[in-house]
Amino acid sequence: MGISSRDAAGFRTSASMTPEVVQGLTALVGESYLLTDVAERALHAYDATIHRFLPDAVVRPANLQQVAAVLRLCQQARVTVVPRGSATGLSGGALPVRGGLVLDLTRINRIPEINVNDLYAVVQAGVTVENFSRAVAEHGLFFPPDPSAARASTIGGGVAENAGGPHAFKYGVFRDYTLGLTAVKMDGTIVHTGGKTVKNVSGYDLTRLLVGSEGTLAVIVEATLRLIAQPKARRTMLMVYDRLDDAAETVSQVIAAGMQPAALEFIDDASIRVVEQFLHLGLPLDAQALLLIEVDGSEGEVSEQTERVQRLCRQHGARSVTVAGSEAEAAQLWKARKSIASAVARIKPSKVAEDATVPRSQIPTMVRRLKEIARTYQVDLVIFGHAGDGNLHPNIMCDERDPHEMERVWQAVAEIFAVTLELGGTLTGEHGVGTMKAPFMAWEHGEEGLAVMRAIKSAWDPDHLLNPGKIFPETAPPWPVALDPWERRIAGKEP
Amino acid sequence: MGISSRDAAGFRTSASMTPEVVQGLTALVGESYLLTDVAERALHAYDATIHRFLPDAVVRPANLQQVAAVLRLCQQARVTVVPRGSATGLSGGALPVRGGLVLDLTRINRIPEINVNDLYAVVQAGVTVENFSRAVAEHGLFFPPDPSAARASTIGGGVAENAGGPHAFKYGVFRDYTLGLTAVKMDGTIVHTGGKTVKNVSGYDLTRLLVGSEGTLAVIVEATLRLIAQPKARRTMLMVYDRLDDAAETVSQVIAAGMQPAALEFIDDASIRVVEQFLHLGLPLDAQALLLIEVDGSEGEVSEQTERVQRLCRQHGARSVTVAGSEAEAAQLWKARKSIASAVARIKPSKVAEDATVPRSQIPTMVRRLKEIARTYQVDLVIFGHAGDGNLHPNIMCDERDPHEMERVWQAVAEIFAVTLELGGTLTGEHGVGTMKAPFMAWEHGEEGLAVMRAIKSAWDPDHLLNPGKIFPETAPPWPVALDPWERRIAGKEP
Helix, strand or coil: CCCCCCCCCCCCCCCCCCHHHHHHHHHHHCHHHEECCHHHHHCCCECCCCCECCCCEEECCCCHHHHHHHHHHHHHHCCCEEEECCCCCCCCCCCCCCCCEEEECCCCCCCCEEECCCCEEEEECCCEHHHHHHHHHCCCEECCCCCCCCCCCEHHHHHHHCCCCCCHHHHCCHHHHEEEEEEECCCCCEEEEECCCCCCCCCCCHHHHHCCCCCCCCEEEEEEEECEECCCEEEEEEEEECCHHHHHHHHHHHHHCCCCCCEEEEEEHHHHHHHHHHHCCCCCCCCCEEEEEEEEECHHHHHHHHHHHHHHHHHCCEEEEEECCCHHHHHHHHHHHHCHHHHHHHHCCEEEECCCECCHHHHHHHHHHHHHHHHHCCCEEEEEEEHHHCEEEEEEEECCCCHHHHHHHHHHHHHHHHHHHHCCCECCCCCCCCCCCHHHHHHHHHHHHHHHHHHHHHHHCCCCCECCCCCCHHHCCCCCCCCHHHHHHHCCCCC | CCCCCCCCCCCCCCCCCCHHHHHHHHHHHCHHHEECCHHHHHCCCECCCCCECCCCEEECCCCHHHHHHHHHHHHHHCCCEEEECCCCCCCCCCCCECECEEEECCCCCCCCEEECCCCEEEEECCCEHHHHHHHHHCCCEECCCCCCCCCCCEHHHHHHHCCCCCCHHHHCCHHHHEEEEEEECCCCCEEEEECCCCCCCCCCCHHHHHCCCCCCCCEEEEEEEECEECCCEEEEEEEEECCHHHHHHHHHHHHHCCCCCCEEEEEEHHHHHHHHHHHCCCCCCCCCEEEEEEEEECHHHHHHHHHHHHHHHHHCCEEEEEECCCHHHHHHHHHHHHCHHHHHHHHCCEEEECCCECCHHHHHHHHHHHHHHHHHCCCEEEEEEEHHHCEEEEEEEECCCCHHHHHHHHHHHHHHHHHHHHCCCECCCCCCCCCCCHHHHHHHHHHHHHHHHHHHHHHHCCCCCECCCCCCHHHCCCCCCCCHHHHHHHCCCCC
């Protein structure tokens, strides 16, 4: 599996994981929940990136108090700790890049409260997003964030990475639904942030600081999440475009017209071919782009919006418009979009999934630049994603066993980041920084911004034991290719 | 005016404001913009609370670079700095409680960019919320946050206090619209946070950490704010209730039914009497409560919602329902709500305006408890506010020259906070902590929560020179009445 006690970047595993620490942890959680067997450790060495790092041990605490006790012990013993849900992340957030202890939160998986009157729920970190969404749906309520791995990915991971999904366009991301958190600092202190009210300006917004902090400030154990009413109706449409620019222009026009579809997804020609190759859905192989648009609301609103969206798409060059007549038909249309990631994974053994995000009007430019990058570096690239948010997912299909190909891949990725920032965008719209984007953080935030983030990190975790190697460039594994040409371009010293 | 160089709490003014510092500041901004005259200082000694603290000097920088230079100089000279917009705040955020330098941001008041394609604007701290809203409305865009002082209050203040307003119910608060910030740390470092994209998870969310930080972490000089499309139509309704509980129940039912009015405002009987006494609007003096409900959206949605809301209100005991037939009629209905604060100010010389916020289902209980508190402490209390958010504004009318009355007032306020927390709420929904709620922060956040906030404060401003005396209990002026009975109750040591 290519996993060793020393990781690929040459970081040594934790020297502090002594037999005494193992014994202490075992005493805290019980023998069955402290795993040191290499097979068990290997099962906690991965996430959805192509990297692997073997932890020294895995702990599976049963509750908040055990999490606090585990962290207190590790702080004293100076063992690094990496919180982990289902490890579906795409940026390396759950990878134990320095070895140490993986803190698996999946046993802490209850939903203590669903409050129908006040529209919130209290949910523990290990509950999957899908199970949570289903549980609240049974009460007629709606939790909109829907990361593509929702079936496996956990609420704790969603909060820690500030996950999004297709419905973020209308409904926002995890941040917009997180009212309060129960989290544990590295020293074992339990902190309760926020509360149960939508409006709350009592002191610093620790809740939103923890959302998206990627498990580097505290371990998130429980969340109070805002819920909304289920929309009464929903309609899905698929638009086929002969010209990419027409599809991109449609996206701009939908937004400019003040329409707010529940989802506004983009699929490029390469993605169409990849999906069609495996699923034979009958997608048009000669089209340059598809738009998948979903509208929701009351029956009246949905009819009104469906009309307007269709008209606007046709005005802006859609060759055909399919409106789903039933839930089953809608699911079929969504299948084209939802199958891309898995189809991509079947073309070549490896993939690198990015989520560079640009201001929405830059989408046509971004798509063109991405296609140029694919040609320049000779990489296999598909583009799809949340066009309404300017949040595209360029995915590079590759074979990590081929070092020559991989060098071109990493160069292409660096170029993607450089172009994103040039267009006024951000390195990551919803995947997080993790290890994958850490080397590029200074490009976006400058040394001043990083210095403030470092000071905040130290305020929560002075010894930097919690989830090391994430977010900050100096702690990340070395980037596999030299970044000098891009560094110079970002610094404006070269065109 | 009751202002002295030593403030009411006995804090000394800044000993560091030496002639050299004054000279240095004058050199930075020019003679006209460094004010040391006592009359000028007195004009910067107040906000919308009843407190006054005289600053040692006032500086009015022209741009970002001057702000940075002023802060750098003050950091070196160890002069405390209090950022100030229009000082319309209700929690003491802009009060120079330790003297020092007031940093007036109102000269930094341009709108460098309104981007219609990408739906954002870049706006400087000193622009008033109303002027900003008007400027974007000219482009058909909508900036929803509408604090009641919007005519005077500034964007910088709105961001620093995370201000809300009636339309927060549907549209959210400043936090939900702030994409990026340019701010200056106490050491003069300029920090750019966030960006121009709606989705952004690149590193810690410094943007939302600064939103609501009340000028204690950095001075906010420029904001990139998200805009949305103007709703096509809007309708305002006023419902009259004979029974308070029916009005409260209606609020719950509107939310439970999944309706999302643009505003859902509550006005109690005492507020009705106060407004009627001054404005003679013809409000029903025998009613126990009014609900002001505004719906917006497309024409179709508005008609549909107006119907549903009316039906639901009548089902739940509304004695009468008035639907505004025109913009002018709508403005007339809003007048009842918008005049309460100024009417209250005319009844007695002083007022204490709170914004305790509870989970929405607790509103009936909260209103009953507030009325009990008014009786127990014999204070003149009106209740109104944003019922849809659980965000009520109990206002106590009083005379600050009467020490006996004021002791009862402060006891009543402490009791309000204790009850709010007992009901699962927060000390402040939209006014901020400032000096007014600082003594109570440990009740809500515990020592653990406050310790984390203090560490974050130190990460940004290690010498605690920026806006001292705010948020943290130990730095706030002593609360005028002993808090022991409530402390014991909150700690659970007494019923």
